[in-house]
Ligand SMILES: Nc1ncnc2c1ncn2[C@@H]1O[C@H](COP(=O)(O)OP(=O)(O)OP(=O)(O)O)[C@@H](O)[C@H]1O
């Protein structure tokens with residue numbers, strides 16, 4: 176039987192036995208503890224440095240305890256910044272490489288129902304990337320234990336106490352999985368790894384930076400125009416995940432970015448919805464074209 | 472005994488390949504023009520035609536990789552994409568070179584088997600059958616054309632399908648491989664399966680095919696049993712050249 180579950184198993188198997196996906200996912204996982212340890216290292220460094228206030232020359236030294244308290248769940252999940260790029264690459268390749276090697280023919284002969292095949296790839300990639308993030312977080316948490324268990328006599332080990340903590344712990348893997356399925360759609364739409372990767376970089380870095388730059392340069396002259404550009408930037412695919420995972424509290428009025436009048440702010444929920452919208456729109460578009468176009 | 476007969480009869484009525492009035496154009500260039508034919512169960516049907524005649528395109532239409540502009544293609548009286556057991560219904564070989572280069576035959580066949588819930592013990596079996604056992608864990612990128620072709624064949628055989636759609640399957644095979652493939656296709660037909668094979672090696676076809684379908688410039692110009700097609704000619708090659716003589720799109724010139 177060529178059931179949906181069977182096809183998922185096949186696609187998951189392809190993913191975990193693909194050498195490039197294996198290497199990239201191991202590196203992605205490792206970046207979680209690496210960035211966590213880096214954050215801890217920075218705090219340790221800051222605690223031994225004196226910070227001089229230039230205006231009055233007063234020297235202040237923050238205590239290690241105070242600094243270490245700022246290591247939170249956002250530090251544990253910071254790895255997503257690098258993992259996102261690595262995951263994007265193999266997510267694009269998951270589809271595009273089949274077109275480029277021509278193995279899409281055999282794949283479609285084994286599973287001629289294209290909708291079934293698409294969603295099997297979608298589901299297996301989603302689960303695969305979610306797991307990458309969760310494993311990364313677990314390793315990051317474990318790596319933080321020796322540094323946080325006893326800071327000046329206090330136990331600073333991270334605990335789960337608020338909804339915000341869940342937003343990081345469970346929401347950050349969700350964002351990584353969203354990014355992956357967006358990239359899957361790019362790979363399927365363009366049928367080429369290089370085209371997919373170029374579009375990904377364009378959307379996630381170039382366009383985003385360009386729009387932010389334009390908004391900034393316009394901000395003093397024309398606030399409305401600046402707000403429009405900033406608004407477009409806020410609705411780019413990966414800005415959604417940034418907003419969802421942003422450090423600011425949900426209370427926007429007090430957040431730093433909202434104080435810049437021209438910036439178009441998204442709160443966590445809105446960020447989540449922007450990501451979800453892109454997932455739905457791109458999945459639908461690439462599914463439609465995949466279903467309709469010839470595989471020549 | 473009786474059940475066996477009934478079984479074989481029912482299998483004869485259902486497994487077949489049918490193309491009905493299929494037309495297809497690629498950017499205004501008409502590639503298939505009202506193509507119709509049937510490949511019957513229990514027979515090897517040879518699908519012949521000059522380069523660019525539309526053989527591969529026809530096979531891709533059958534596998535629903537390409538959608539026809541008009542007409543229909545059926546495998547076992549249904550569209551292939553509606554099949555609940557695709558690997559048991561159709562085994563296909565399109566082009567041996569179209570393989571995931573960075574995999575091994577074993578992991579590649581496992582992924583195919585998983586998709587169709589096929590018994591994994593078939594994998595060493597088909598690899599042995601196609602002579603690839605000793606390279607089961609080597610990267611496909613290191614394979615020669617003939618080895619890729621053999622791997623494609625093992626993939627096509629994996630589900631022990633009722634229909635075989637094979638585009639130039641002996642391309643790149645050594646003489647021993649060609650003989651093995653010929654015997655295999657004949658055996659499959661004897662088992663009551665439908666075998667559609669395209670090839671340019673007409674002497675080979677003469678030894679293999681029961682039925683012949685000739686296509687030229689996207690049109691079916693002759694169908695019939697091997698003897699009917701050869702009637703009045705000294706060999707299949709003579710018949711083919713005289714039938715398609717004016718139709719070859721690419722002619723060598725001196
Ligand atoms: N992807 C494509 N885009 C445009 N035209 C194509 C495409 N694939 C095939 N064609 C055209 O369709 C026609 C039929 O090609 P096809 O591959 O079906 O021929 P064939 O009979 O298999 O030839 P050969 O014996 O050389 O394999 C050719 O004229 C070819 O140029």
Ligand SMILES: [Mg+2]
Nearest residue numbers: 526527528638
């Ligand atoms: Mg061809």
